[in-house]
Amino acid sequence: MNTAHQQHLTRIYRDGLLEDVLPFWTTHAVDHESGGFLTALDRDGTVIDTDKGVWQQARFTWLLGELTNCELLRDNPSRDIWLELARHGADFLTKHCFDPADGRMWFHVTRNGQPIRKRRYAFSESFAAIAYGELAQTLHSDEYAAKATQAFQRFITHSLTPPADQAKYTQVRPTRSLGFPMITINTAQQLRDSIGLEVANEWIDRSIEDIERYHLKADIQCVMETVSDTGEIINHFDGRTLNPGHAIEGAWFIMLEGRHRHDSRLVELGCTMLDWMWQRGWDNEYGGMLYFTDVYHLPVQEYWHDMKFWWPHNETIIATLAAYLLTGDEKYAQWHQLVHDWSYRHFPDPQHGEWFGYLHRDGRLSVPLKGNLWKGPFHLPRMLLTCWKLLEDSAHNETTKVLDSKRP
16 A cells, blocks of 8 residues: 555545535435434435434534544635534434433434434434534533533443333343444544543543453454353354444444554554454455354344445445554555455445445345435445545654554
C-alpha cells in the first residue's frame, strides 16, 4: 500500500462520503413535515415506509454532528446545514423517542412519533448518547451534555440490570453477549471526545477486560458472539453462532483505543481479533464476508447466514486499513484490498448512489432498497469518514505504527 495507492483510497472514501452517500440521505431522508428522518427508502430514494427506527434517528443525528465537528471539514460550506439537520434530528429524539413512563427509549415509532415498539436491549440509548454528545460539543451546550450523560447511564444501567419482566430469556441458560461491551467501548470513546465524559476510560477498560475474559478463545482462535455467564461455549445453535463482522467491528474499536493510548497491547489484541474472525468470516469461494458461521463449522440455524450484508464489509474495510496503518504488516494491506475491491464491485449503486444493503452469497442483488429500520446513514458513512481520517493522519505522519514489528 504505497503512497499513491493511499492517495487513491483517500479520494474514494472522501468523495464517496461527500459527493455520494451524504447527499443521498440529506436529499431523501429529511422529514420536513413531522421531524426526524425517513430512512425506509427504495433504490432511488423514494420513501416506501414512513415509520421511523429510533436507531436511525440517533445515528444520523450523530453523523451530522460528527461531520460538523470534524477538523477535516471545518471549512466545508455545508457545515451549517449539517448542524441544522443534527438539531432537527435531536429535536425529534427528545420529543418523541423516550417513554415518559420509565425514561427508556422506543425502538420503532410512527412518522409523527407515536410509539410502536420498545426492545429489551438499550442500544437506542447508546446511539442517542453519542448524538447528543456531538451537539453538546459543537454548541458548547451543557443541556445536550447532560442529555448525553443521562442516555449513556440509562444504557449502562439497563444493560447490566434489566427489569425482571423485560428479560429476553429465563435463567435456565444465562448468557452474555459481545454486543454490550463492544458498543460500550465505542460509545464511551465518542463521549470522551465530545463531552469529556469522566467515566469513559473506566468503562472502556472494563469492557475490553470483559471481551478478553469471556469472549476470546485462544485455544480455537475465535471471538464468541454469545457465551454462558461465566464464559463457556454453549453447545447449542445460539451459542455456536458467530458474527464475524460484529467481532471485527469490536476489533477496530480496540485498535483505535490502542492508538489513542499508544498501547501496543491493545493494538495487538484488536489485530488478533481481526485475524481470527477474518479466517472464520471471509468467503473463500465467492469472496466477501459471510454473515454468520458456526464455531465448530456445523450448519447455522439462521437462513440468511451466507448472505452478504453491507455493514460487515464496512467494518472489515475499516479494521484491515487500521491494522495495516498501525502495524505496517502487508498482510492487512492485502486483506484490505480484497474486502475493498469485493465491496466496491457489488454494493454501490451506480445509477442512484449509496450502497445496496443485501446481497446473495455470490454477490447478486437480493433486494434494492437503500434503507429500513436497520440500514440507514451510519455504517457506510462512518466507514468512509473513518478511513478518510486514518489515511489523512497517515499522510501527515500522525498515525504512528504502534506495533513496530510485523506480526506472524
